[in-house]
Amino acid sequence: MNLVIDLICQHRSIRQYRDEPITAQQLDAILNAAQAASSSSFLQANSVIRVTDPLLRAELAECAGQQAYVVSAAEFLVFCVDFHRHQAVVPEAKTGYTEQLLIGAIDGALMAQNALLAAESLGLGGVYIGGLRNQPLRVVELLGLPSEVFPLFGLCLGHPAQEPECKPRLPRALVVHENHYSEPFDHALLAAYDQTMAEYYRSRGSNQKQQTWSGQIRAILGKEARPFMQDALRAQGFLLK
Ligand SMILES: Cc1cc2nc3c(=O)[nH]c(=O)nc-3n(C[C@H](O)[C@H](O)[C@H](O)COP(=O)(O)O)c2cc1C
Numbered sequence: 609m610n611l612v613i614d615l616i617c618q619h620r621s622i623r624q625y626r627d628e629p630i631t632a633q634q635l636d637a638i639l640n641a642a643q644a645a646s647s648s649s650f651l652q653a654n655s656v657i658r659v660t661d662p663l664l665r666a667e668l669a670e671c672a673g674q675q676a677y678v679v680s681a682a683e684f685l686v687f688c689v690d691f692h693r694h695q696a697v698v699p700e701a702k703t704g705y706t707e708q709l710l711i712g713a714i715d716g717a718l719m720a721q722n723a724l725l726a727a728e729s730l731g732l733g734g735v736y737i738g739g740l741r742n743q744p745l746r747v748v749e750l751l752g753l754p755s756e757v758f759p760l761f762g763l764c765l766g767h768p769a770q771e772p773e774c775k776p777r778l779p780r781a782l783v784v785h786e787n788h789y790s791e792p793f794d795h796a797l798l799a800a801y802d803q804t805m806a807e808y809y810r811s812r813g814s815n816q817k818q819q820t821w822s823g824q825i826r827a828i829l830g831k832e833a834r835p836f837m838q839d840a841l842r843a844q845g846f847l848l849k
Contacts, residue, residue, distance in 0.1 A: 622733025625766030672739030681764035
């Protein structure tokens, strides 16, 4: 339809990079794009930690479950929710609310997606690293995050050394509802999507496997989802009210 929409729809995560830096001008454009995102109540409740120290990268890669691309990416950015800065502006600020965590998580994701799209528009590629939340308080310690700052996810960026296929998304009718939530669930549509995904996993260029989307979701949601998260958030001053 147009170049922006084409770029957005061609997205796929890139996990292998050429050994080539991102220029200062490119990084500047990417961070400008990140900061241009909308911001709830214009609170700008986020910080980004650019990790350039290779040893620190290695420690973070380990926190994320040995994800090697955290080390090999040209740039690694950690997106955080940050209400610490507001305390400097308004010492009596009422913080610690669950709503504020949502604001920081939403706005942080918007910033990061702007950054990734900007990078992709420059011919770069990247992947988010939610794996950092395997050990959130270790990440807090490694990055020296003060109270009221919490790491949401990382973003690896670099020059692509792979060309993965785009991953098919759920059929629109299962995702977009008109006026009211559509029920009952359309199992036939899901079955067709499972076939599409099985074919994608079977025939893709690398890491082929026998899997459907339902099977994948069953495996993920059959396990606990980082049950330590509530305690970690509270330790950093979030989810208190
Ligand atoms: C917040 C977030 C965290 C993610 N964390 C990881 C991660 O830790 N490791 C990884 O390899 N991919 C991670 N991903 C990438 C997803 O696996 C990927 O986006 C999804 O499989 C769809 O594939 P695509 O991005 O190639 O379309 C993450 C994605 C998001 C949005």
